[in-house]
Amino acid sequence: MDDYLEMVSMNPLSQYTFDDGYTLTYTSDLPDLLNTIRNVELQDVDGFLRIMRLGARIYELSKSTFMSRPPMTPPRNVDISALKNIPLRNAWGNYNKVITSHFKSPYLRQLFNRYPTYVGSSPYYCPATLLIIPYIEFAFNGWYPLGGLYRLVESFLDLARNLEVTLLTNANVELIEHRNKIVQGVRLVDGMRLPADILVANCEAQDVEGMLGARTSGRLKESDRSMSGLVFLVGVKRSLPQLRHHQIYFSADYRKEFDELFHDRHFPTDPTVYVNCPSRNDRSVVPGEGESLFIMANAPANDDDVWDKPMIMEARKRVFDRLYRSGFPQIDDDIEVQDVWTPKRIASGYLMPGGAIYGTHSHGWRHAFFRPPNKDRNYRGLYYVGGSTHPGGGTPTVLLSAKITAELIRKYELE
Ligand SMILES: Cc1cc2nc3c(=O)[nH]c(=O)nc-3n(C[C@H](O)[C@H](O)[C@H](O)COP(=O)(O)OP(=O)(O)OC[C@H]3O[C@@H](n4cnc5c(N)ncnc54)[C@H](O)[C@@H]3O)c2cc1C
Structure with a gap:
């Protein structure tokens, strides 16, 4: 990859803002992160370390088995000894229950409950084996390809052309x-x-x-699908120095949000919103002074949602109500370009059922x-x-x- 992409490490990883306005910065620098957790809830330092130890064991097991080998191949002796070392009760339990038993702080519970959404799933329904995700993020850090994520696609094209592949x-x-x-x-x-x-x-x-x-x-x-997303791609003409590369603005009631997504199957009344602002770290992605924003909320992957103008406007209002309630800078008068990706557009653009981003949940x-x-x-x-x-x-x-x-x-x- 080094021949095609320049990867820069992310520090901090993300900024999280909760419903009451409380904000914390998450890094993969251990002393910094332990300090942050200590300030939130002293007792949760121990919970964090135990969660990471569990995530590390699941990772070590998966690295040599699940993630590097085809499924259903007969287990090797090394896999069996790795299995013996996994604390099974915790790893196979419900993800949210394991988080709740390790963290006292509602902030840290909500923060760690967000990781299953990286694979389009709900923390209330998935197994705790997905603790591998916060572990991998913490242990190996977040990385950004200079020029933007699309450089990944372009680098494959470059590689294919060099190998004279016909596309x-x-x-x-x-x-x-x-x-x-x-x-x-x-x-x-x-x-x-x-x-x-x-x-x-x-x-x-x-x-x-x-x-x-x-x-x-x-x-x-539909009931087997992972989540889809509603994305606003926004070009803003002024600088937004208060933003980080990644920030998350949490909803007030996370359980209700996932019930709406997976059970009621409608766009959340109060969505958690993720904002990616690559121009904070990479000026090559914008012309002039402005910023480039990728604003995303989770959405159900339904076949029949029409995603017409009124539906988009209503969902947009919910997204921006959440952002502005959480202290996001007012950008309404500074938007130069805007594009919207709805689940329906994702479904037709990528031929994914209902726009389910991650296939099966x-x-x-x-x-x-x-x-x-x-x-x-x-x-x-x-x-x-x-x-x-x-x-x-x-x-x-x-x-x-x-x-x-x-x-x-x-x-x-x-x-
Ligand atoms: C809005 C959004 C945000 C995301 N955020 C993240 C993130 O933060 N982190 C992360 O890790 N992942 C994220 N993902 C998910 C990630 O992009 C996908 O998991 C990944 O791209 C899937 O790769 P894929 O090769 O399986 O499918 P795709 O990238 O969808 O490629 C499948 C290709 O097959 C083509 N195809 C399908 N059917 C046919 C057919 N019949 N004939 C010809 N071609 C066909 C499609 O057109 C498409 O080009 C996000 C995805 C979306 C949409």
Whole structure:
């Protein structure tokens, strides 16, 4: 990656603002962070260290098993000894319950309960094994690719061009052609046929069944989907020095917010809002004095939500009410450009059911750990990659999935 991307480490990681206006800065610098936690609640220093120890054990176990190997491979002795060392009761319990039993402070409970949203899931329904997320963030820090996250995409393009790969974009695959359970190629929506010996599907894995010609489509059910998001991309013409690169403005009632998202399946009345302002650290992403803002709230991944103008305006009001109530600078008169990504637009732009950003949610250990495998069990030459497959969603995990799939192809097709 070093040849293509310049990564800079983030310090601090994030700024969190709670409903009552209380603000804390989260860093991965241990003395600084312990000081912060001590100031919030002295007793929670011990809880934090125990949570990190648990996250570290889950990470150590996953690193050598779950995250680097295809699923369902027979366990090795080393995996079994790692399993023995995991404090099972805590790791397999409910995420929120484990957080509540380790932290007294409502601020720290809400802060640590946010991590499952990194994979589009609710802290109230997912297993505590997702404590691997705060551990990884703390232990390895946050990193930013100079030029913006899109540099990641551009760097893949550069790499592909250097390897003389032919890229065909805007090519929507309708069918996978096969004979005697051996993949032969694809047919695009416009009728074009592309022959292939090896096919790697990067779409929602459950959609592949339909492409193979199954009569019952395996399309992902709404109740199994991870969250979608509502995003405002805003260019502001003045400088906002009070902002950090990452900030989170929490809702007043986190449980209610997740009930609305997963149970009632509507956009939260009081959403937690994440604001990314890369221009605070990287002036190359904006012209002149202004700032570039990525403002996001979680939204349900529904098929029938219309996301027309009135619906967007109502949701926008809720997002900005939360921001302004939490002390966000007034920007209404300074907005130069604005674009909106709704779940519906995410669904049609990326062909994701309901705009579910991370494919299946991670509620319950089955969903968290048993995603579709990276090699098809029935069709020769068919592989899967991306967020809806093993090991799961989110940019870093998707890149791991690519590595696992590439290794499988090398083993089964090229050796
Ligand atoms: C608003 C938003 C915010 C996010 N924030 C974060 C974050 O902070 N951190 C993080 O780690 N992750 C984040 N993610 C998630 C991350 O972007 C995804 O997990 C990751 O991009 C998934 O990669 P993928 O390769 O599985 O799928 P995608 O990047 O969606 O790629 C799949 C591709 O397959 C194409 N495709 C689908 N069906 C077909 C077909 N039939 N024919 C041809 N092409 C097809 C799609 O057009 C798409 O280009 C965010 C995503 C969104 C939308």
